[in-house]
Amino acid sequence: MLSLKMHPLFTMTMRLGCLLLATSVEAKTSGTHQNTVRKEVIYSVVGDIREARITFTDSTGRVEHEIVRVPWKLKIMMPCKTKVSIAARNLSPSGDLTVRIRIDGKDVKEVSGQGHLAGVFAESQTCS
Numbered sequence: 001m002l003s004l005k006m007h008p009l010f011t012m013t014m015r016l017g018c019l020l021l022a023t024s025v026e027a028k029t030s031g032t033h034q035n036t037v038r039k040e041v042i043y044s045v046v047g048d049i050r051e052a053r054i055t056f057t058d059s060t061g062r063v064e065h066e067i068v069r070v071p072w073k074l075k076i077m078m079p080c081k082t083k084v085s086i087a088a089r090n091l092s093p094s095g096d097l098t099v100r101i102r103i104d105g106k107d108v109k110e111v112s113g114q115g116h117l118a119g120v121f122a123e124s125q126t127c128s
Helices: 008-016
Strands: 021-027 038-047 051-057 063-069 072-079 082-090 096-103 106-114 120-126
Touching (some): 072 082
Antiparallel strands (some): 051 063, 051 082
């Protein structure tokens, strides 16, 4: 079982404040072309709130932090065998919030949370 306190994204997000949602997916492929194959990744944040603090892996593999208006969406290209992650925290005292990761047109992860103090973490693997 994965310890949330040990996961780098969870630890980094907790430094920013209470984690509401986090999800992580690994995009990878087999074969000799895995360094040149790129996957389209779409992150999205939706809900009945106005703003969220988000943390996500960008197209260079760096972790980015932003405050965004909800709904929010970002489309990037990522090399295979790259872990993609997004976390979001509700900046309001209440409300629903959902984060989604879509890889090459397929919904691979969706995590929802409610309220300011709720926390959820999920991890999956794609392109097996």
